[in-house]
Amino acid sequence: MIVGERKPIREILELLGDNTTVLVVGCGSCVTVCLSGGEREARELASILRIRGQSAREVTVERQCEKEFLLPLEKEIEPVQAVVSLACGIGVQAMSEMFSSHRVFPGLNTTFMGMPVEQGLWEEYCSGCGECVVHKYGGVCPVTRCAKSLFNGPCGGSQAGLCEVKPDRDCAWQLIYDRLKSQNRVEELLQVQPPKDWSFSRSGGHRKMSREDMLL
Amino acid sequence: MRALIMTHHEVPLLERWCRDKERTRNADIRICSEKQLSTQGRGAWDVVVVVGGSLSLTRENVSESCARFGWNPLRVFTFPLDESLIPRGDTWLPRWEIFFQGVLAAKNGVPDVKAHRLTPSSKVKVISHPDTERKEVEDIITGMRQKKLDVSLADGDWRIIREGVNYRFITSDREEIVGAIVIVPQVEERFFLHVPDQIIDTRRLVTLHEFSDKMKRYNFRRQRIAFLVPSPTTPPRQWEQVFSLSEKLCKRDCAQVMVLCAETVVAGEGLEESYRRSRQAGTLYEKTDLTRAVFQETIDMRGIQVSFRTERDGVEQTLLFDWLISVPEQVIQPFDISNRFESDKILTPFSRPANSNLPPYSIHCQGMFLISPFSTLAERDELASGLQKYLADCVIAEEGRVEVDEEKCILCLTCMRTCPWGAVDVEGKLKRRKARVNWQICRLCGLCASSCPAEAITIAGFPAGNGDTVSVISCGGEVS
Amino acid sequence: MKVVAIGCDKSGYPAVLRTLEGGCTPQLEVDVRGVSCLGVVRESLLLEILEGDASYILLAGCPLDSCHNLEGSRFAKARAERVNALLDEAEVDKRVVLAFVTADKTSPIRDALARCVDEKDRVT
Incomplete structure (x- = not known):
């Protein structure tokens, strides 16, 4: 799931500037589940804007990252001066593409791909590096969950199972060791892993994926 | 419209008011007291209004009456009236009039809700x-x-x-x-206090269990012994052992015994008595934050110096002990x-x-x-x-009050994690799955509905805050 | 000045009514609403009320640790804090105040109402 965090209200107000008629668009998928950009949050933001004397309305679509879901919004968007999208960065871009005559402002900062570790707390689990290796590390991703992305870890800073960069987080290498130990596979860690090929990741530039048989 | 008004006290003013057909808009009203209710309560009432003594009338009270008389809880309205106001004239009458107009105008299409008594x-x-x-x-x-x-x-x-x-x-x-x-x-025994390795090397730090074994074989004559109890939630059983061991050490071996603890637990069967006996035998009890204590072994490795600050007067103390006994906490x-x-x-x-x-x-x-x-x-x-x-x-539960909109439910599981009663689970298969609220367990607290990010859960009669403005909400039904 | 008081029917609602029957500060116009538990009041309802002419919302409920529904008051507290943070960020001087009461101990409500009046005086 994609996790986002609402921008500070002050920043949103600054973005909006003089635009007084605003449409707040929520997204009913990932950001609803992570409680940052769903129907409720859209209504809250619109409410705040109305309390401040602006004329704001809110609407929520199933997924902002599909153009088909955005089509019915056309009528809603027509009369407004500005749109605040509470979707992830993908949704904001899709909105901007569909309604290119309007300015679409992001209301969220898209932060990471992760999962809820407990109610109300999300943690990053994947950084989309393009070449998955978690099977070698007992199902714990060293690229994402180790602050230094070490393939041949741990570093010298791991203390009492916690990371030295962010001491409130578990050391990924501790987790890897514990998991492999419980599977009786610790020896596999002795194998030195070759350096990662980052060309599959962002370093290789904008990525694209296609499935020939599904193309129309 | 047939309305039943139930009063806890005689309210003559209200009876007179109800006879005025113009004010009541020709509603067929019957007033009855709490006692008459058992004979007159049953029946197909359009609305039931509970008046007076109802300042402390909760939803549960309402449901209980509903289960008894077969009323729909959403059709029951409560008018809070302080009994002390009844003899003091008609100051409350304007409030009543607004309330009753609200009741008459209440939404008609309420869901069919039934209250049940479950054992x-x-x-x-x-x-x-x-x-x-x-x-x-x-x-x-x-x-x-x-x-x-x-x-x-x-x-x-x-x-x-x-x-x-x-x-x-x-x-x-x-x-x-x-x-x-x-x-x-x-249950796992765990000793949370971090003790430096060189102290463990002295082999003078032993667990409570080991020490009670040692007690049978050795005499600790005139030795200095400290029990370390770092956790305030150490269970009474462990304390029982600490009390009896310390008493025995003082009496049998003339040892000097001290208990360093975060909190002493004496609540329990006979615990206070054994605590008293242990103190009388000469055990010293000192409250201190053990996580801040400093442990230092002596050069001959036969003793351990413990420096700590007492909680009572904040005095820094350094004492020499021959034995330290770790009292573990029991963790479920x-x-x-x-x-x-x-x-x-x-x-x-x-x-x-x-x-x-x-x-x-x-x-x-x-x-x-x-x-x-x-x-x-x-x-x-x-x-x-x-x-x-x-x-x-018996549990009174209301059937049909909570509804999960399967079109809206996004299966984020927030409701399941927030329900304090464990009444929510998930039903169905794959994409057709949705949250399910078990009405027999649900206590209608509304926490799931109010935390649902997709607003898929509705509880009939509760304000939702999505557009429908609420003016008066009674315990059972909603008046708008 | 207008205040909307929302109380849970276990303790807050009767306590608010009792406080008001006892006479309250004359500058205040208090609109009372009852809910089954403070935990049902979500942020959007609070903000919707504040869109009107009310300057303060008073949430009155059971004490934090003895809420009838275990977590209701905690939820209310967290939500009130969140709404207040949002209002603070948006530089709006409307607020949500909390009072944890039992049906007999109503003084926190009077204190909370008095605090609202004080604060308003200071701002103007």
Whole structure:
């Protein structure tokens, strides 16, 4: 799931500037589940804007990252001066593409791909590096969950199972060791892993994926 | 429109008001007192209004009457009227008039809600972790049988299916309906205090268990001994041992004994008495934050210096001890029975609730109780009376009040994690799945509905805050 | 000045009514609403009320640790804090105040109302 965090209200107000008629668009998928950009949050933001004397309305679509879901919004968007999208960065871009005559402002900062570790707390689990290796590390991703992305870890800073960069987080290498130990596979860690090929990741530039048989 | 007005006290002013057909807009009104209710209450009333004495009338009271007289809880309105105001004239009458107009104008199409009285089965099942000490579990069961509870121990391979307020307990050869389940988890002893390695190397730091063995074989004549109790939640059983050992050390061996602790526990059967005897024998008790204490071994490695600051007067002290005894805390290990649960695959975790006012044995799942195998008699008694109360009190539940909109539900599981009563689970398969609220367990607190990010859960009669403005909300129904 | 008071029917609602029957500060116009538990009041309802002419919302409920529904008051507290943070960020001087009461101990409500009046005086 994609996790986002609402921008500070002050920043949103600054973005909006003089635009007084605003449409707040929520997204009913990932950001609803992570409680940052769903129907409720859209209504809250619109409410705040109305309390401040602006004329704001809110609407929520199933997924902002599909153009088909955005089509019915056309009528809603027509009369407004500005749109605040509470979707992830993908949704904001899709909105901007569909309604290119309007300015679409992001209301969220898209932060990471992760999962809820407990109610109300999300943690990053994947950084989309393009070449998955978690099977070698007992199902714990060293690229994402180790602050230094070490393939041949741990570093010298791991203390009492916690990371030295962010001491409130578990050391990924501790987790890897514990998991492999419980599977009786610790020896596999002795194998030195070759350096990662980052060309599959962002370093290789904008990525694209296609499935020939599904193309129309 | 047929309206029944129920009053707790005689309110002549109200009776006069109700006779005025113009004001009541020709509604057919009957006023009756609480006593007449049993004969006149039943019937097809369009609305029921409860007046007076109702300042403390809660939703539960309303549902109880609804279960008795077959009313729809959404058609019951309460008018809060302080009894002391009745003789003081008609100051409350304008408020009543606005209220009654609201009642008359109340929405017609309310859902068909029924209140039921549910009684859990009187049987109790005890399930214990395979590694839990069998003797203790049997002790717990005997204790509960003495309190006239119908208890049995789960044996072999078993599965549970939740059926309303009851649980269906299935073993290979038979099935049984039980009203409550007592979980006896495994307990792990843990000593949280971090002690430097060189202190452990002196071999002068021993656990309580080891030391009580040593006591049988050696004499600690005139030695200096300290018990370290770093956790304030050390169970009474451990304290019992600390008290008796320290008393024995002082009396038999003339040792100098000190107990360094975060908190002394004396609440429990006979604990206060043994604490007193231990003090009388000469044991010193000192409250201190042990995590800040400094441990230093002597050069000959035969003693350990402990520096600490007393909580009582904040004086820094350094004392030399020959022996340190670590008193561990007992931590309940989570006993995962979710794979034995057939109906709800995902269960609320079996941890204790954070609410410190709840009895220690209660957990977030109705009809499930938790007790440590090393609990004291008092704790077991408390559990037994809690169980008796739970099984005797009928539960009033309202059917048809909570609705999950499967089009809106996004399966984020927030409701399941927030429900304090464990009444929410997930039904259906794959994409057709949605949250399900078990009406027999639901207490209508509304926490799930208010935390649902997709606003898929609605509770009829509760304000939702999505567009419909609410002016007066009574306990049962909603007036707008 | 207008205040909307929302109380749970276990303790807050009767306590608010009792406080008001006892006479309250004359500058205040208090609109009372009852809910089954403070935990049902979500942020959007609070903000929707504040869109009107009310300057303060008073949430009155059971004490934090003895809420009838275990977590209701905690939910209310967290939500009130969140709404207040949002209002603070948006530089709006409307607020949600909390009062944890039992049906007999109503003084926190009077204190909370008095605090609202004080604060308003200071701002103007």
